[in-house]
Amino acid sequence: MLKAFDxxxxxxxxxxxxxxxxxxxxQALSGGSADxxxxxxxxxSVLQALYFCRPFREKVLAYKSQPRKKExxxxxxxxxxxxxxxxxxxxxxxxxxxxITRLRKENELFDNYMQQDAHEFLNYxxxxxxxxxxxxxxxxxxxxxxxxxxxxxxxxxSTPDPTWVHEIFQGTLTNETRCLxxxxxxxxxxxxVDTVSVVGIEQYCVPSRRMKVKKLPMILALHLKxxxxxxxxxxxxxxxxxxxxxxxxxxxxxxxxxTNPDRMYDLVAVVVHCGSGPNRGHYIAIVKSHDFWLLFxxxxxxxxxxxxxxEFYGLTSDISKNSESGYILFYQSSAxxxxxxxxxxxxxxxxxxxxxxxxxxxxxxxxxxLVYAT
Numbered sequence: 001m002l003k004a005f006d007x008x009x010x011x012x013x014x015x016x017x018x019x020x021x022x023x024x025x026x027q028a029l030s031g032g033s034a035d036x037x038x039x040x041x042x043x044x045s046v047l048q049a050l051y052f053c054r055p056f057r058e059k060v061l062a063y064k065s066q067p068r069k070k071e072x073x074x075x076x077x078x079x080x081x082x083x084x085x086x087x088x089x090x091x092x093x094x095x096x097x098x099x100i101t102r103l104r105k106e107n108e109l110f111d112n113y114m115q116q117d118a119h120e121f122l123n124y125x126x127x128x129x130x131x132x133x134x135x136x137x138x139x140x141x142x143x144x145x146x147x148x149x150x151x152x153x154x155x156x157x158s159t160p161d162p163t164w165v166h167e168i169f170q171g172t173l174t175n176e177t178r179c180l181x182x183x184x185x186x187x188x189x190x191x192x193v194d195t196v197s198v199v200g201i202e203q204y205c206v207p208s209r210r211m212k213v214k215k216l217p218m219i220l221a222l223h224l225k226x227x228x229x230x231x232x233x234x235x236x237x238x239x240x241x242x243x244x245x246x247x248x249x250x251x252x253x254x255x256x257x258x259t260n261p262d263r264m265y266d267l268v269a270v271v272v273h274c275g276s277g278p279n280r281g282h283y284i285a286i287v288k289s290h291d292f293w294l295l296f297x298x299x300x301x302x303x304x305x306x307x308x309x310x311e312f313y314g315l316t317s318d319i320s321k322n323s324e325s326g327y328i329l330f331y332q333s334s335a336x337x338x339x340x341x342x343x344x345x346x347x348x349x350x351x352x353x354x355x356x357x358x359x360x361x362x363x364x365x366x367x368x369x370l371v372y373a374t
Contacts, residue, residue: 039115040100041298045283046122047096048296049269049330051081052287053219059164061085073125074132076102093299117278118271119223119328126165133163172215174255212255216263220249220331227278238276240323242314245270247306249331265331272312273327284324286312 050056064078076099083094104111107124138160162170224243227236247267254261268288275281285296286309293309295302314325 039113040096041283042116042118042121043096043100043103043110044298045271045285045296046118046125046328047077047080047099048285048287049271049328051084052269052289053168053330053332054268055168055218055332055336057081057085059168069136071102072132073099073102073106074129077125077129115279115281118273118283122221122271122328126169130163130165133165134160137161137163168218169221171213171217171220174212174214175210210253212253213251214255214257214259216251216254216260216333218333218336220251220265220329220333222329222331224325224327224329226273226325226327236278238273238278238323238325240315240325242316243326244310244313245326245329247309264334266334267309267329268332269330270309270312270326271328272324274322274324276322281322283327 060074060078060081063074064082069075080094080096080099087094106128109124110116110121222245226239228239229235230237245267249265249267250263251265266288270286272284272286273281274284284298286304287294287296293304293306295304312324312326315323
């Protein structure tokens with residue numbers, strides 16, 4: 001399999017050697033070493049991360065169980081997740097051919113064999129899913145009114161109802177602007193990051209602006225800006241600064257009227273960029289499953305210790321150097337995970353965890369985990 005790996009290839013090769021030496025069950029890709037889909041690791045890594053975000057996975061699988069709909073990107077994703085969830089093999093490879101084909105058909109940005117930006121793909125995927133759900137809901141309402149003989153009086157300019165994508169990923173940010181001299185203040189709440197105009201403060205005031213969180217999402221997806229355009233080079237270069245991201249997170253910059261200010265988060269997935277630029281290098285994913293950490297490098301799966309995540313914080317010096325750096329962080333609300341656990345289930349899971357820890361390393365099984373491969 002060919003990857004645009006530049007100097008980051010060494011890290012992937014070492015992971016492959018470690019995985020093989022541990023005797024982990026792996027399956028090779030069909031078609032020899034040539035990859036017929038091109039560089040799609042940006043897609044693989046994001047899909048692997050999203051699959052291990054439980055609320056998102058369950059909503060996608062629930063969508064699969066609904067009456068068959070016209071093919072779109074969400075139906076293709078639901079088919080892919082369903083194939084993983086129902087696969088009987090412990091470890092294997094599932095080529096997302098149908099999903100990739102649909103993705104390239106819908107957006108020309110991804111209709112090539114070049115490396116793409118994982119963050120751009122994530123944004124496109126979530127926005128597209130939300131658009132699909134809103135359009136389907138609109139059609140259902142229209143069909144219902146027509147069956148009842150009602151006249152369609154819905155305002156086409158009205159704000160669409162939020163979907164489960166919004167319920168899972170969308171929070172509310174408040175931009176607060178306050179004068180450092182007269183203490184006059186103004187705040188604007190946004191469901192997404194946006195610029196704020198200074199309103200209601202006289203020109204002679206010296207404004208101070210800060211952003212606080214009013215509503216915390218169920219899944220907090222954080223994008224670390226790793227790339228900067230360099231005028232002298234006429235291209236983007238990677239910022240490999242060291243950014244320490246904890247396994248557990250609590251946000252303290254919440255507003256006074258926040259609905260859930262004490263919400264705790266657990267790190268469940270990390271998309272890692274390996275290399276020196278946004279359109280070169282490679283993407284891998286680190287995910288948490290059953291209290292174990294796994295590293296997905298396309299068709300290679302490796303169990304890693306939680307401490308090994310520190311290797312992906314970035315570098316303390318030489319910001320332009322190739323590195324394997326955390327790029328997209330997925331934090332899941334602890335309450336969201338606890339809601340899925342009944343007392344009986346928790347007892348069973350604790351027993352299984354105790355037995356699992358007693359197993360030898362080379363006998364480790366990955367449960368229902370499968371690798372997306374191209």
